[in-house]
Amino acid sequence: MSDSTLFAAAAARVAGGADAHAEAAALVGAMTEDERRWCLDGDHPFWGDLSEMGQGGYHKRTFPAARVERLGIAGFAFSDGPRGVVIGPATAFPVSMARGATWDVDLEERIGEAIGVELRAVGATLYGGVCVNVLRHPAWGRAQETYGEDPVHVGELGAALTRGVQRHAMACVKHFACNSMENTRFAVDVTIDETALHEVYLPHFRRIVDEGVASVMSAYNAVNGEWCGQSRMLLNDVLRERWGFDGFVISDWIFGLRDAGASVHAGLDVEMPYRMIRAFGLDGDLAAGACTEDEIAAAATRVVATLLRFHPVLDQPRPPIDVLAQPTHRALAREAAAKALVLLRNEPVEGTPVLPLDAGSLTSVAVVGRLAAVRNLGDGGSSDVWAPSAVTPLDGLRAALPAVEVRHSDGDVSVAAGSDVAIVVVGYTKADEGEFIGDSGTAHLASLMPAADEPEVVAAYEATRAAEVRDFQPPPDAGGAGGFGFAKGGDRESLRLRPDDEELIAAVAAANPRVVVCLVAGSAVLIDRWDRSVPAVVQSWYAGMEGGHALADVLLGRVQPSGRLPFSVPADPDHLPSFDRDAVEATYDGWHGYWKLAADGNEAAYPFGFGLSYTDLSLLGTEAAQHGDEIVATTVAVNAGTRPGVEVVQAYASAGDGPAKLVGFARVELDAGERKVAEVRFPIARLARWDEAAHDWRPVTGPVQVALARHAGDPAAEATTVELQPPRT
Numbered sequence: 001m002s003d004s005t006l007f008a009a010a011a012a013r014v015a016g017g018a019d020a021h022a023e024a025a026a027l028v029g030a031m032t033e034d035e036r037r038w039c040l041d042g043d044h045p046f047w048g049d050l051s052e053m054g055q056g057g058y059h060k061r062t063f064p065a066a067r068v069e070r071l072g073i074a075g076f077a078f079s080d081g082p083r084g085v086v087i088g089p090a091t092a093f094p095v096s097m098a099r100g101a102t103w104d105v106d107l108e109e110r111i112g113e114a115i116g117v118e119l120r121a122v123g124a125t126l127y128g129g130v131c132v133n134v135l136r137h138p139a140w141g142r143a144q145e146t147y148g149e150d151p152v153h154v155g156e157l158g159a160a161l162t163r164g165v166q167r168h169a170m171a172c173v174k175h176f177a178c179n180s181m182e183n184t185r186f187a188v189d190v191t192i193d194e195t196a197l198h199e200v201y202l203p204h205f206r207r208i209v210d211e212g213v214a215s216v217m218s219a220y221n222a223v224n225g226e227w228c229g230q231s232r233m234l235l236n237d238v239l240r241e242r243w244g245f246d247g248f249v250i251s252d253w254i255f256g257l258r259d260a261g262a263s264v265h266a267g268l269d270v271e272m273p274y275r276m277i278r279a280f281g282l283d284g285d286l287a288a289g290a291c292t293e294d295e296i297a298a299a300a301t302r303v304v305a306t307l308l309r310f311h312p313v314l315d316q317p318r319p320p321i322d323v324l325a326q327p328t329h330r331a332l333a334r335e336a337a338a339k340a341l342v343l344l345r346n347e348p349v350e351g352t353p354v355l356p357l358d359a360g361s362l363t364s365v366a367v368v369g370r371l372a373a374v375r376n377l378g379d380g381g382s383s384d385v386w387a388p389s390a391v392t393p394l395d396g397l398r399a400a401l402p403a404v405e406v407r408h409s410d411g412d413v414s415v416a417a418g419s420d421v422a423i424v425v426v427g428y429t430k431a432d433e434g435e436f437i438g439d440s441g442t443a444h445l446a447s448l449m450p451a452a453d454e455p456e457v458v459a460a461y462e463a464t465r466a467a468e469v470r471d472f473q474p475p476p477d478a479g480g481a482g483g484f485g486f487a488k489g490g491d492r493e494s495l496r497l498r499p500d501d502e503e504l505i506a507a508v509a510a511a512n513p514r515v516v517v518c519l520v521a522g523s524a525v526l527i528d529r530w531d532r533s534v535p536a537v538v539q540s541w542y543a544g545m546e547g548g549h550a551l552a553d554v555l556l557g558r559v560q561p562s563g564r565l566p567f568s569v570p571a572d573p574d575h576l577p578s579f580d581r582d583a584v585e586a587t588y589d590g591w592h593g594y595w596k597l598a599a600d601g602n603e604a605a606y607p608f609g610f611g612l613s614y615t616d617l618s619l620l621g622t623e624a625a626q627h628g629d630e631i632v633a634t635t636v637a638v639n640a641g642t643r644p645g646v647e648v649v650q651a652y653a654s655a656g657d658g659p660a661k662l663v664g665f666a667r668v669e670l671d672a673g674e675r676k677v678a679e680v681r682f683p684i685a686r687l688a689r690w691d692e693a694a695h696d697w698r699p700v701t702g703p704v705q706v707a708l709a710r711h712a713g714d715p716a717a718e719a720t721t722v723e724l725q726p727p728r729t
């Protein structure tokens, strides 16, 4: 758009220090009533765009909104994530849960930067890939899109992604809030008390708001009887008034709100992605007093103010399209996949641990399992990325072992007999878990859809369509319905492997003592029925387009395993909170994850934060002291082995009778034989508890137990007590 518009002039003033909100209010004041309304929803007609989307349009263009050409307001153009940019042949990174297993915020920030560059190259300006709903239960279909079960860990990784993306574009954090069931996402009402909401389900959103995220997407579900897209409690009272969020809020797609006026009154700024409920319902709701013209202007002002603040970022030249999946981004995807791999088990066979494999002494390797040689990058819904290629486990091992006979079979165990080692790749695909695209139970929502599109909007849409829709074609191996990658997904039906996978493992283990099982999944898999029958198990995730190379890197010891579980693997499904995938009413309390296991006296099969290495790591004690608003905890990290290694030092703290919870963490790289002082700092505010009576945080004073540990419940960790001084007045 031209530099001589009202928007350009306002942006220049904001860059020079003028107040973005005041400038935006003036711009909104200069809008016609229609222009103001135009800012309140997506720019495309409902039926027109829906049919395009059904033909694979998800990957061919952005979702635009709030464009007011007369004033030079470009609006925003949305693309999904989180495993990369979903438009065009972009880099498919490992899924967020895998990236959560790296515990590497610097890496996540670099991934964010790469995604930001690719996002701009496809013409998008808003990245909808900061998904941070905590993993309440491993059956959640979209578990892979978030980073784990713990609010502090999830918040730090989401903040890192936001930092990286926002060097190039705006980021949107989702789904606000309590969105952790998939099949009934359009129907479920989550009942939750203030304490659980503020202590467990919101802190990570707050962390990312504090990081300066541009936008928040509301969730589909209801919380305490109100749809999140029209919850004044969440969008106004918590997000804006309590936290001071000054960006804009968008709805989740199509069914994210039910009432035009109530959503405006609640503080939802933009209905996405089409002209739908507001376009047809707002006039009536205004007349009925459900919202006011001032609230409409306030919503438009928040969008424009954010665009003004981000103008210097969005004004950077658009990168060329060939940045998509460029070599540096693929290298980053490979680094992330290698760092994400969690070594769960590595027992000796004839006196030596099975891993790492010694490439020099191998003559034959068997690679078995129906997932060994297929493109399997994760969910087939909104997070699907059309990576131009994908390195499977088989491809990766073959490339890494050119002089070794690599025998492959989906299910014929005979290839394992006589091989030096048998690698079994089992787990899930987008048919088993992911966004619920099949029968999403939307028939009852048909009344929300407009009878017909507005002719003038259709005409404008048709006029720009040819220029906006790109001729991106799905990769030949995308699979799914119509070759566009869509798959049923949904909440997982079982926490165990499919019976045929378990049978395959047993058969391979009978044929060869050296077995390495690779688990492909977006969250916890219960493996207790068979894990002790094989010497080695790794959680290898939906590892992204370079995943096969990364798997070979770690199995061959070219990269040290350093992943740590971002969730607990329970010993028994009964140790988890209840999960009913058909429920339309659910009650969430503050108890899930490792702190529920600890409170109930249940030991995890594999604890949160756990992961083995190829060397001998330990921590020597904990020292901790208060420094102003922070606690600084130190330990000595020791590598007593003969290989380099990476420790993820995890600080767990509790005050009073509260459970010990993660408050901070640090990755520490150690050479063979090295010892290093490792430091973890965390804000004391992380220990505060919610006070239901005061409807506010109750700061912590007095003694606090702090332990630096290698995983939750680490028996070797030594706690120390810090006597907190009352805050200075």
Ligand code: BGC
Pocket (backbone or CB within 6 Å): 080, 128, 174, 252, 253, 382
């Ligand atoms: C998902 C969101 C996504 C949106 C747009 C919705 O169905 O819940 O996560 O950003 O679609 O694709």
